[in-house]
Amino acid sequence: MREDLPDDFILGAATSAYQIEGAVDQDGRGMSIWDTFAAKPGAILDGSDGRHACEHYQRFPEDVALMRWLGLRAYRFSVAWPRVLPSGRGAVNTRGLDFYERLVDALLSASITPFVTLYHWDLPQVLHERGGWTSRDTAAAFAEYADVVSRRLGDRVRHWITHNEPWCTAMHGYVHGEHAPGHRDWREGLAASHHVLLSHGWAVPVIRRNAPRSEVGITLNLTYCEPASDDERDRDACRAIDGTYNRWYLDPLHGRGYPRDVIADHVARGRLDDPRLGFVQEGDLPAIAVATDMLGVNYYTRDRVRADNDGAPLSVAPQRETTDIGWEVYPEGLSTLLLRLRDEYGPSRIYITENGAAFHTSPDQTGHVHDLARQQYLHSHLRATLDACRAGVPVAGYFVWSLLDNYEWAKGYTQRFGIIWVDYTTQQRLPKDSAHWYRRVIRQHALLDPTSVAL
Ligand code: FCB
Numbered sequence: 201m202r203e204d205l206p207d208d209f210i211l212g213a214a215t216s217a218y219q220i221e222g223a224v225d226q227d228g229r230g231m232s233i234w235d236t237f238a239a240k241p242g243a244i245l246d247g248s249d250g251r252h253a254c255e256h257y258q259r260f261p262e263d264v265a266l267m268r269w270l271g272l273r274a275y276r277f278s279v280a281w282p283r284v285l286p287s288g289r290g291a292v293n294t295r296g297l298d299f300y301e302r303l304v305d306a307l308l309s310a311s312i313t314p315f316v317t318l319y320h321w322d323l324p325q326v327l328h329e330r331g332g333w334t335s336r337d338t339a340a341a342f343a344e345y346a347d348v349v350s351r352r353l354g355d356r357v358r359h360w361i362t363h364n365e366p367w368c369t370a371m372h373g374y375v376h377g378e379h380a381p382g383h384r385d386w387r388e389g390l391a392a393s394h395h396v397l398l399s400h401g402w403a404v405p406v407i408r409r410n411a412p413r414s415e416v417g418i419t420l421n422l423t424y425c426e427p428a429s430d431d432e433r434d435r436d437a438c439r440a441i442d443g444t445y446n447r448w449y450l451d452p453l454h455g456r457g458y459p460r461d462v463i464a465d466h467v468a469r470g471r472l473d474d475p476r477l478g479f480v481q482e483g484d485l486p487a488i489a490v491a492t493d494m495l496g497v498n499y500y501t502r503d504r505v506r507a508d509n510d511g512a513p514l515s516v517a518p519q520r521e522t523t524d525i526g527w528e529v530y531p532e533g534l535s536t537l538l539l540r541l542r543d544e545y546g547p548s549r550i551y552i553t554e555n556g557a558a559f560h561t562s563p564d565q566t567g568h569v570h571d572l573a574r575q576q577y578l579h580s581h582l583r584a585t586l587d588a589c590r591a592g593v594p595v596a597g598y599f600v601w602s603l604l605d606n607y608e609w610a611k612g613y614t615q616r617f618g619i620i621w622v623d624y625t626t627q628q629r630l631p632k633d634s635a636h637w638y639r640r641v642i643r644q645h646a647l648l649d650p651t652s653v654a655l
Contacts, residue, residue: 202646206589210597211642212274213267213619214554216320216364218250219606221280223257227295230286231325233332237380246612253607254622257299264306266620266629267603271642274313276553276599277303278320278364281345288327289341297352304356315359317419318346318403321369321379328381333369333392342399347406354411361496361553362403365421366396366449378610386471391479397452401487419496419553420449424533428506428516437513438505440465454545455489496553499534501527523577524558525615531580538588538595549596555581556601558615561632569621569632575650578634582647600638604629
């Protein structure tokens with residue numbers, strides 16, 4: 201049971217700074233909004249924080265050795281803005297930049313291509329105190345930060361992602377209160393979403409200048425949604441969800457401005473006073489629509505939607521198997537989503553920058569982690585990706601979320617997404633069965649059925 205992968209298809213793994221690095225007060229790192237948010241009673245399910253996480257800051261040589269053992273072609277990680285610019289803007293903390301330079305050099309000498317994400321949610325606390333993403337100044341600060349990092353690493357890093365999941369930054373951070381900074385205000389959330397996109401638009405030319413011949417783009421968490429029934433009201437609820445999750449970001453990035461139906465929903469629901477979007481200034485939309493070289497897609501699950509009595513969208517209970525975090529396993533959604541992207545937006549290149557599953561399977565007495573469910577999840581989603589490639593969608597690579605078990609934001613350490621087990625007391629790493637399977641897939645450059653592979 202083998203099926204070859206396209207020749208140059210990249211298989212990698214992904215992580216992010218706050219979720220793995222630890223070392224929050226080392227070498228001059230400034231505070232981030234996640235340090236403060238995690239300290240709030242009740243904010244994090246198990247009351248934990250990223251103070252130690254996987255101690256990747258100290259242990260990165262061992263982690264790169266594991267990546268080399270896996271045979272990863274590429275590794276996607278994020279740079280912590282507060283390590284590089286502890287005050288958000290201005291004085292550069294060289295020791296922070298040195299860390300990422302050492303990491304990049306270690307990857308390159310292991311023949312692993314670095315994919316750098318500049319913002320994976322850890323805003324410097326000082327910038328938050330000046331308004332965070334609700335302030336336009338933060339977009340300008342981001343472009344300066346992008347300049348500092350790409351100047352230093354631009355001669356070696358050829359793949360740059362400005363933001364990870366702007367929807368999460370804006371909505372979880374400023375509307376739902378689930379992520380740092382924990383606000384609950386639609387007006388703030390909508391302004392934040394615009395400033396995040398604007399900061400992307402301003403950063404792209406800066407990165408291109410410092411890192412010529414590199415690929416620059418953004419990663420979105422796109423949601424595959426379906427109406428729970430054929431009822432007109434449920435279909436409209438699905439349109440609204442697709443609008444706030446997907447089109448609100450895809451449309452302006454592709455030069456279409458913000459979707460009118462979504463603006464009308466926001467005004468009708470009292471989330472916005474002015475349909476002219478006061479936070480959008482002249483020149484912003486062309487800046488956001490800057491041409492990019494790639495689109496990153498993070499995909500985990502589908503969302504089935506119905507309308508409540510008031511017509512507002514509600515997610516209904518999953519119909520199929522779910523992972524530990526409660527997300528339904530629905531690989532078909534990934535291929536459908538990719539085909540839609542090709543048809544409606546035509547990106548020149550797509551990477552699946554995250555895909556993975558939370559299962560708590562722990563080591564048995566012999567020290568093995570038999571996580572067949574994760575292997576099956578990864579297999580079915582890689583399969584769905586290949587289906588889309590065959591249909592002509594330009595998917596150039598796939599990154600497993602995640603290399604290591606890590607700090608899952610508001611869920612703390614309760615969710616394990618890694619293909620490598622991390623014992624948080626001893627910091628021992630242990631490749632799970634899924635890591636052994638992925639290693640074989642990489643070595644043979646073929647999609648191997650997990651049930652037919654003896655590990
Ligand atoms: C994504 C995040 C990533 C991780 C996974 C499970 O939304 O980008 O950091 O938390 O979900």
